Amino acid sequence: xxxxxTKLLIPITIGFFTLVGCSQQVQNDPDAGVAVxxxxxxxxxxxKGANRGSKKSNIRSTVSSNVRNNQSRAxxxxxxxxxxxxxxxxxxxxxxxxxxNNLLSQRIIxxxxxxxxIRPEFMVLINTHAKxxxxxxxxxxxxxxHADERGSREYNVALSENRAKSVKRIMGTxxxxxxxxxxxxxxxxxxxxxxxxxxxxxxxxxxxIKYDNY
Amino acid sequence: MNKIIFTLLFxxxxxxxxxxxxxxxxxxxxxxxxxxxISGKASGIIAADLKRSGRLKIINHSKxxxxxxxxxxxxxxxxxxxVTDYIVRGKVNQEGVLAIELISTxxxxxxxxxxxxxxxxxxxxxxxxxxxxxxxxxxxxxxxxRIAYVVVTNKASPNRQFRLMISDSxxxxxxxxxxxxxxxxxxxxSPNGRVLAYVSFEGGESAxxxxxxxxxxxxxxxxxxxxxxxxxxSPDGKRMAMNLSIDGNSEIYTVNLExxxxxxxxxxxxxxxxxxxSGTNSIIFTSNRGGSPQLYQIPAxxxxxxxxxxxxxxxxxxxxxxxxxxxVTGQRGAFHIALKTLGGTDKVILSNGRLDESPSVSPxxxxxxxxxxxxxxxxxxxxxxxxxxRQFLSAPAGDIREPAWxxxxx
Numbered sequence: 001x002x003x004x005x006t007k008l009l010i011p012i013t014i015g016f017f018t019l020v021g022c023s024q025q026v027q028n029d030p031d032a033g034v035a036v037x038x039x040x041x042x043x044x045x046x047x048k049g050a051n052r053g054s055k056k057s058n059i060r061s062t063v064s065s066n067v068r069n070n071q072s073r074a075x076x077x078x079x080x081x082x083x084x085x086x087x088x089x090x091x092x093x094x095x096x097x098x099x100x101n102n103l104l105s106q107r108i109i110x111x112x113x114x115x116x117x118i119r120p121e122f123m124v125l126i127n128t129h130a131k132x133x134x135x136x137x138x139x140x141x142x143x144x145x146h147a148d149e150r151g152s153r154e155y156n157v158a159l160s161e162n163r164a165k166s167v168k169r170i171m172g173t174x175x176x177x178x179x180x181x182x183x184x185x186x187x188x189x190x191x192x193x194x195x196x197x198x199x200x201x202x203x204x205x206x207x208x209i210k211y212d213n214y
Numbered sequence: 215m216n217k218i219i220f221t222l223l224f225x226x227x228x229x230x231x232x233x234x235x236x237x238x239x240x241x242x243x244x245x246x247x248x249x250x251x252i253s254g255k256a257s258g259i260i261a262a263d264l265k266r267s268g269r270l271k272i273i274n275h276s277k278x279x280x281x282x283x284x285x286x287x288x289x290x291x292x293x294x295x296x297v298t299d300y301i302v303r304g305k306v307n308q309e310g311v312l313a314i315e316l317i318s319t320x321x322x323x324x325x326x327x328x329x330x331x332x333x334x335x336x337x338x339x340x341x342x343x344x345x346x347x348x349x350x351x352x353x354x355x356x357x358x359x360r361i362a363y364v365v366v367t368n369k370a371s372p373n374r375q376f377r378l379m380i381s382d383s384x385x386x387x388x389x390x391x392x393x394x395x396x397x398x399x400x401x402x403x404s405p406n407g408r409v410l411a412y413v414s415f416e417g418g419e420s421a422x423x424x425x426x427x428x429x430x431x432x433x434x435x436x437x438x439x440x441x442x443x444x445x446x447x448s449p450d451g452k453r454m455a456m457n458l459s460i461d462g463n464s465e466i467y468t469v470n471l472e473x474x475x476x477x478x479x480x481x482x483x484x485x486x487x488x489x490x491x492s493g494t495n496s497i498i499f500t501s502n503r504g505g506s507p508q509l510y511q512i513p514a515x516x517x518x519x520x521x522x523x524x525x526x527x528x529x530x531x532x533x534x535x536x537x538x539x540x541x542v543t544g545q546r547g548a549f550h551i552a553l554k555t556l557g558g559t560d561k562v563i564l565s566n567g568r569l570d571e572s573p574s575v576s577p578x579x580x581x582x583x584x585x586x587x588x589x590x591x592x593x594x595x596x597x598x599x600x601x602x603x604r605q606f607l608s609a610p611a612g613d614i615r616e617p618a619w620x621x622x623x624x
Contacts, residue, residue: 114506150549152531152542152571153399153616154444154457155500155507157420158464158485161441165462184419185441185459189397194370194590196569 092132094139097214103128107209109167110202114151116162118170126170129209134175140212142182143167148201149188160207161185167207244271244602245299245350248278252304256312259339260302260346262384263357266605267347267580268598273298284315288322295319302346312338316346325349336386337623356576359383360620361583362391362401362410363594365612377612378412380427383576383619385594385607391427401618402445410618411435411445411454422456436469446489446497448514455479455489455497455514466499468514479516486510490532492556498522498539500530509541531572535619536579538599540564542571551584553599564597574619583617 096102109122118126133139145160164183171181191204247270249261264270275281278294284305294301303315310331317324329341337358344355360380368374376398381388392398396415403410404424411424421437422445436442440459447454453468466479466489480486484503491514492498498511504521507530512519523529528544534556543552543563551565551573567586574583580599585592586606594607594614607614 114502149569151507151528152488152500154487155485155502155530157399157441157443158457158459158487161459161464162485183440184415186397186415187399189376189399189415190374191370196587196590 092128092135094132094136094214096132097211104132109163109207109209111163111205111207113148113201113205114159116159116166118166123170126167127174130171130174130176133171133177133180137177137180139214140180140182142184142210142212144190144208144210145183145185146190146192146204146206146208147188148204149191149196150201151188153187153189157185157187159185160187163205163207167209244269246271246273246297247300247302247346247350248273248275248294248298249302250275250278250281250283250304252284252312253306254335256304256306256335256339256342257302259336259384260304260343263340263343263355264347266357266384266596266598266603267351268600268603269351269580270347284313288317288324291317291319291322300346300350304342306338310335310338312342314342314346316349334387336382340382340384353580354578354622356578356580356619356622357383358623359577360403360407360623361385361574361594361617362403362620363617364398364401364615366615367612369613378410380410380620381607383596384605391425400444400616402447403618403620404447405449405451405621407620407623411447413443413445422454435471444488446491448491449494453514455491457487457489466497466512468497477515479512479514480519481516482519488531490534492534492539498532498534500532533574533619535575535577538575538579540573540575540582540584542573551582551597553582562599562601564599564601565595570595572616574617576619577621581619583619585615585617 091102091104096104099105103125106125109126110119112119133141143164145162145164147156147160151159161183164185168181168183172178188204193200193203247264249257249272251257261272265272277297278301281301284303291301298319301317301319303317305313307313312329313326314329315324315326327345329338332338340358343357347353347355347357361383362378362380365377365379366374374395376394376396377390378392378398378401379388379390391410392414394414394416399413401410401412408428409424409426411422413420413422417437420442422435422442423432424435425432435445435454436456436458438458438460441457441464443457445454445456452472453470455466455468457464458467459465463483464485464487465481466486468477468479469475479497480499480501482501482503484501486499486501488500489497490499492511495514496511497514498509500507501510501519506527509522509529509532510519511522526543526545528549530542532539532541537556538553539556540551540553542549548568549570550563551570552561553564553575554561564582565584565586569587570584572585576582581596582599583594583596586595592613592615594617596605596607597603
């Protein structure tokens, strides 16, 4: 357990400094990102180390202030990877959908266990996609909701549909039309990874954005 | 407690290689019974069925020296009474009829019955096991039944494949009913045991279908916007309860299968799903309206829901048969299978895995099929209601899910 915590703290620390520094660096390692989330889960479940607890809240508050302060600075934590990119109006083009350095290339939103509420760190990502929809009324997308393997299968279908609907609701507030977005709840039937444990479960609790024709 | 582990390797099926393991904990209060050899496979099938009930203990016939064959004398049979309570003798005639003699060793009483021939020979043996079980325990046997389930290969890969399958209640005679690249879920038997309802995403979104297992004839029951999930036939077969999200939220509805008339049963802001009928007028379902998933009961026409489960943070996925209810109960992060009498307080925990799910109770209420996780693979398990006999059935190439026990076959 000690070894595990030590391993997990490293990516947390990296994530922390990356966020604080508002670096332009692009990290494309999804595993590093998941380690941040898994690390949070460890902190939550132990709930003891005051140090770690404060680091966690630092990450959260930094993300939140980024969100509040300036949307031109998009904090990307798809899978938690601290990935910062410009996502102002100039990037909101259909070509941006195919640019791996554009925030629009991020298509997965992750969730907490048995929750459909959007984590604050995904607001910028969701809003960016929503603005693209608003700009291109012909554009269509499917939001596919997913759950981890815990809980019964039909309950997870409903939970995962609620996750997709949560994303759709926020996109609606940014000017996306309801007719542009289809939601599907897949439950736990289409996992990204097969393993058990929080590291795998976190990867599977998600909404995937799929654009028609893109 | 005397714990004995049996491992039996059954015949490989033509299309699938299934390994069947029996792991049984036998206790002294189980009833000893001896099945004398019968030509063909009947004696082995009968013995395995009775063993799986958890109420009977199979005594090897080699321990009984001098029992005369079927139809022979039973004089002096009581000398075996300290070894076995019952002796079964049988004979298959040329037409395939199985004649059985069930002999009680203490009083030398003989019960004789014939099982008619069937082109599926294993069913003859299962029917004999049902009768023997009923004579001894006074509970109707449910060995001559089927189990439907879903098998998934490559579950975390784009090449994943879903197969809807049915097998006999002992896992034999597995047949594929449907194959799909998209999710297939929640098989449910019609009350006559001839049709399966299930959820399939084959059209890109969920829809509920009914499919005749003999003719293959398939009909879409519900392909509404949003969720079409958790089908459950009413006991009279006239209505189907299901989970729909047409009002924007996951609710229970019933559909009249003749008229198509839709009736909304639940109305809440929470997730309401997994309906199961308790009689023709009442539905038990899972809801997180109280903060965590729990079981509730509501009139089938709608009305006030009554909470049924209060212990533990998590209770869901109920199935009901013969006045018994089985469900998943969550305790300290682990999920187990529970069984109790409807309205009773006799809850027993039947499973010991960490992620046990999808329980389905046999039509006589005396066995529960469920899925348990072993490594990264789900395995199908059948456990007796006293928890003493447990059978694992696994398809090596796949992840087994959502067993559904058929009603009695006709």
